[in-house]
Amino acid sequence: MKWVKSAIVLLCLFLFVTSLPSRAAAGSLPVFTKQSDFFASDLYDIAYGNNIYIAVGSDGAIVRSTDAKSWAVISSGTSTKIHAVAFGNGVFVAVGNNNTILTSADGNIWKKQSLTFSTKSVTNMKEAKKGDFAKNRVQSNTSVIWDGKQFVILTQMDAYTIDTYKKMSSTGYVFVSTSKNGQGWKTTQVAPYLYHASKLKYLNGAYYLFSDYKVMTSKNLVNWSSVEKSYIDAAFGSSGFVVAFDRIDAARPRPAVLKASSFQGIKSASPKDLLDWGDSTGASSIDYVHNQYVMSAAGGYLAVSNDGSTWKAINLFDQPGEDAKEGDSSVFSLQDINAERMILYKTIWDGHQYIAVSSFGGIYTSTDLKHFEKSTLQKAAPVGTDLYGVGFTEGTYYLYGSNGRFLTSTDAHEWKQTFDVSKYDNVVSVAYHGQDFALVTQEEDWYWKSMKSSYSFTAVRSEEAEPVSKSLSDLDHPIDVKWDGQSFIGRTYFGNKYQLASGSMNWKDITSASPVELKNEPIVVKGHDTTVKYEYSDNGGAALYYLQNGKWIKANFPAWSDYEKAYFKYEDHHTKRGDTLSTVIYGNGEFMAVGAGGTILRSTDGKTWARVKSGTSEYLNGIVWDGKRYIAVGNKGTYLTSAQ
Incomplete structure (x- = not known):
């Protein structure tokens, strides 16, 4: 770890003692607003049309630009994941989880559209197992394309049940819906027992639907055939079809391709590894853009080929030059990001330049696929980080998180990377005492x-x-x-x-x-005249208690549904459980707790807890009361403040 010692002097100037104002009224629920100070939402897809660029991603993220250099965060009206966006017939269509469909002509104002899945609205709708359609159902629109004549949306619908052991089982159904203008959708069913239908392509006059273990193909979106292969994506260009998949015969998956003149010939093609990428965990997409096959992958890699046979690997985070201005520590360069955490999801060509989007809000442009520039988000520091905690002490605010981020501020708005921590280190806990930390x-x-x-x-x-x-x-x-x-x-x-x-x-x-062992150590917090405890157990899950007459009594709080528990765990399976709170604090005369799925809970007496709307679905890792307002932080640069 490399430390900039002179930064200690700067911190000393920050550390001034200030008297806090009297607490605000605690009678009504706090109102939280998601700030754009730090934008780090994963960007999964990008589209270009009418001289407008739109990128979409996690937590309802939509960003807009007219030059692909300077981007503005646009209100989408949703906090759910937006998987894909397409442009056609003068309209942008974006789709996501919870049956989300958004349309916009200019990329600034988005309108919600809807799909209805029933035996009345879908004439060929059939269930594989009797009673499935009466079960709990979750509908996620995972892909949208413009095929030259119409928009086509791919929808994964899971009919699920929770057994007595709290395990979820589901039956997967897949649908496609068409519209010429983003409204008035016509839906047909593709197949039952199809899971993780994640991508739809229109290549060489046919549709290709990619899912777990199977690729479905169709000429007319009505009659479908299947290929029993687990391909990630495909592209069609001057050298024919190139299919992307992951070889998993080594410690890490290796991106690989299959090439053939026709899609039917892919099954007899020989696989080609695109280098042994020790830092990569697989491919995301492959497209034929500007006369080249371009694969976007994890580890910050692109792979480029003119003919689908000979490939060159490019790592965006190992490029010469800095994109940060000298002395401006609020702007982070490409070299400030740990490439192992970065996933490139999509690359397009707009007629003048390549544009790639990535995890943690990355947008990168290049005219030659040799030199890349990182675009900027207006009024947002490109923090590129999960935020693991927030604190306030002696007049100084501090944030910390992944990629070596340790930030300080005197106003909770303008932040500086005060201490130089290695980009390969995550800062997961901080303690202050005077000038020491x-x-x-x-x-x-x-x-x-x-x-x-x-x-x-x-x-x-x-x-x-x-x-x-x-x-x-x-x-x-x-x-x-x-x-x-x-x-x-x-x-x-x-x-x-x-x-x-x-x-x-x-x-x-x-x-x-x-x-x-302290793995599931309870969190005990004392208030004015009440003490509360948060406890997690592998069998019982999350629970809140209050102390009364020397005994712990279980509090009433809005628990997560069984589906939420399974979904949250799936979404963030590397680090978090699906039904946890990360911390509990006492401030402003009330208790506040934050955790999975953007959860914020509040109680004035420790006995009854109410859910507070957070406007985010990201995992919240920390919350602090500074005497004026609450500040809550979480994954993907999530930064929330309550009204003062």
Whole structure:
């Protein structure tokens, strides 16, 4: 880890003592607004038409530009994931989860459209198992295309049940819907027992539908045939068809292609690996743009080929030159991002340049696929980060998260990367004491679809002193670091404790002889005259309690549905459970809790909790009360503030 010691002086100037105003009225529910200070929503798709660029992504993200250089965040009216966008007949159509369909002529104002799935509206609608259509149903529009004459939407509908063991099972149904103007959709059923239908393409006069273990093909969207293969995507160009898939015969999946003059000939083609990308976890899409086959993939990679046989790999995050202005630490360069965390989802050609969109709000332009520029979002710092926590102490706000982000501010609006933490480290916990601070850092090592990590406790005291670090074993996962009034204390899941006393140059192991595992340690918070506890168990899930007459009594709070638990876990399966709260605080005379699915809960007495609308579906990792307002942060750069 590299540290900029002179930044300590800057922090000292930030740390001033200010008296906090009296608390605001706590009678009504707080109103949270999603700020665009940090935009890091994954961008899955991009479309161009009428000299307008539109990119869409997670948490209802829509961004718009007229030059592909400067982008504005546009209100979509939804917080659900938007998977795809297409342009045709003078209209943009964007589609997403929860049967979301949005249309716009100019990309500024979006109107909601609707699809109805019933035996009356879909003439060929049939269920594979009697009673499926009476079950709980979830409809996700996963793809939209303009085929030259009409828009076509691909919809995955899952009819699901939850068994007595709280496990979800479902039956998958797939539909396609057509419209010439984005309204008045006509729907037909493709097939039952089809899962994760994620992409629809129109190639060489035929439609190709990609799903788990199967590709469906059709000339007319009515009669379909299937290929029992797990392909990710396909493109058709001057050299014929090229199909993208992942070879999983190694520790990490390797992007590979199959090439043939016709799609039917793909099954007899020999696979070609696109280099042994140790940092890549697979392909996202492949398209034929500007006379080239271009694959977008994980690890920050593009692969380019003129003929589908000879490929060149390009890593956008290993490019010469900086896109940040000298001395402007609020603008982060391409080199500031850990490429292992980045996924390139889609690349298009607008007639003048290539444009690629990625995870964490990345938009990149290039005229030659050799030199790339990172575009900017207006009124937003390109933070490129999950935000893991927020704090306020002695007049200074601080945020921390992935890609080495440790940011400070005096007004909770203008932020600076005050300390230089390696982009390969995630900052997962912070403790302050005067001019001293301590961090818990996590260095990631992605391996197939799981992650191995190494951790350390690090304290920085002054400009002259060297940082004092303590490395942990791979199995010893830290919980947090805190100031206990005399020293910094670092704690781990297995009950190990490490102490850094004032003046000491070493973290001392103060683990007890019989350490208690702290993996699901309860959070206990004291209010004015009430104490509450949040507890999670593998069997019982999340629970809130209040203390009364020396006994813990279970509180009444709006729990997640079984489907929400399964969905949240699927969406963020690497790091979070689907039914958890991340933290509970007391401020402004009330208790507040945040967690999975953008959940914010509030209680004035600890006994009854109400859900507060957050306007986001991202996992919320932290919340703080600064005496004026709440600030909540979460994954994909989510930054919420309550009205003052």
